[in-house]
C-alpha cells in the first residue's frame with residue numbers, strides 16, 4: 001500500500017484548534033503550525049512564532065490569535081515573507097483587531113492587544129479558504145457572530161471541523177453563518193490522506209501506464225475538480241470504498257487511460273477547487289494532444305512562488321518546442337514533440353508543487369532532470385521521492 005501524507009489543510013486546522021489527529025506522515029508545514037500553535041498556547045508573553053513556509057498556518061493562526069485579544073508576532077521564511085498578508089489583516093482590522101504589517105502588506109505580522117466586534121459581516125472578494133478560515137477562527141476565539149458571503153466556493157474544511165466539534169455553524173446558499181459564542185468540543189479528528197499529494201501519483205499512474213490504487217484519500221467535493229479534469233483529458237477515474245469519518249469524505253482512487261491525453265480548458269468557479277493542482281495540470285498538458293488553457297487563476301501568482309511564471313519558464317526548458325501564451329491570470333500550452341533529450345535543470349524557488357510537478361513529468365520517457373532544491377518537497381510530501389523510486393521509476 002502507498003502511504004500518503006495526511007491532508008495538509010485539515011491537519012493545520014486541527015493543529016490551531018488544539019485537536020488531536022493521526023500524524024503518521026506529516027510534512028514541514030504541519031510541523032511548523034503544530035509548533036507555533038503549541039508555543040502560543042503555552043505563553044503569556046508577546047512571543048515570535050515562526051511559520052516557516054506555511055501560508056495556511058500563518059493566515060489561519062493570525063485570525064485565531066487576533067480573536068483572543070492577545071499580542072504576538074508571526075514570521076516566516078523568505079517565500080512566505082513575500083506573500084500578501086493584507087488580505088487577512090484588512091478584514092481583521094475592520095473587525096476591530098490591531099494588526100500591522102511590513103510595508104502594509106507582508107509578514108512579519110505584528111498583532112497588538114484588541115477586542116473584536118461581537119457581530120460582523122464580510123464578503124470574500126478573493127475566493128480563498130485561507131481568508132475565510134482566518135475570519136471564522138477570529139470569530140471563534142473572540143466569541144463573535146460572523147456572516148461570510150462567499151461569491152465563489154472554496155475548500156470548506158474549517159466549516160466541517162467546526163461542525164464536527166459541535167459549533168453553531170450553518171450554510172445558506174452562498175452565506176456561512178457562524179456564532180462563535182458556542183464552545184466547541186475537543187475531539188480526535190481522523191484525517192484522510194491528502195488529495196493534493198495523491199494527485200501527483202494519479203498523474204504518475206497515467207504517464208507510466210500503471211494502475212496503483214491510492215487508499216483513503218480525502219475526496220471533499222471542494223477539492224477534487226482535478227479528477228474531473230483528468231476525465232476531460234481522457235482518463236477513467238474510479239472511486240471505491242467511499243466512506244466518511246470526522247465529517248470528511250474519503251475513498252480509494254484508481255485512474256487509467258487507454259487513449260492519448262487531450263488538452264483541456266479550465267476557468268471560472270472551478271479554479272479554487274483545483275488551484276494547487278494547476279502546476280501539475282500544466283506539466284501533464286505537455287504530453288496531451290491539443291491546447292490546454294487555464295484562465296481566472298491570478299491567485300497562482302501569490303502562492304509559494306509566482307506559479308504561472310515559474311511553471312512556464314520550466315516548461316520552456318523541459319521542451320523548448322512547446323508554444324506558450326502567458327496571461328496575467330493563466331496560460332495556454334500547445335504541446336509539440338520534444339526533439340531534445342538533454343538533461344534540464346528545474347528552478348523551483350523552493351516551491352514544492354513546482355518540484356513535484358516536474359518530477360512527475362520526468363517519468364514520461366524517463367527524461368533526465370535536476371531539481372535545484374529537492375528538499376522543498378518536505379513542505380507537504382516528505383516521502384515523495386521514496387514513493388516514486390519504489391513504485392514508478
Ligand code: S3P
Nearest residue numbers: 009056127128129130131275276
Ligand atoms: C489552503 C487554501 C488555498 C490553497 C492552499 C491551502 C487552505 O489557498 O492554495 O494550498 O488550507 O485553506 P487560498 O485560500 O489562499 O487560495
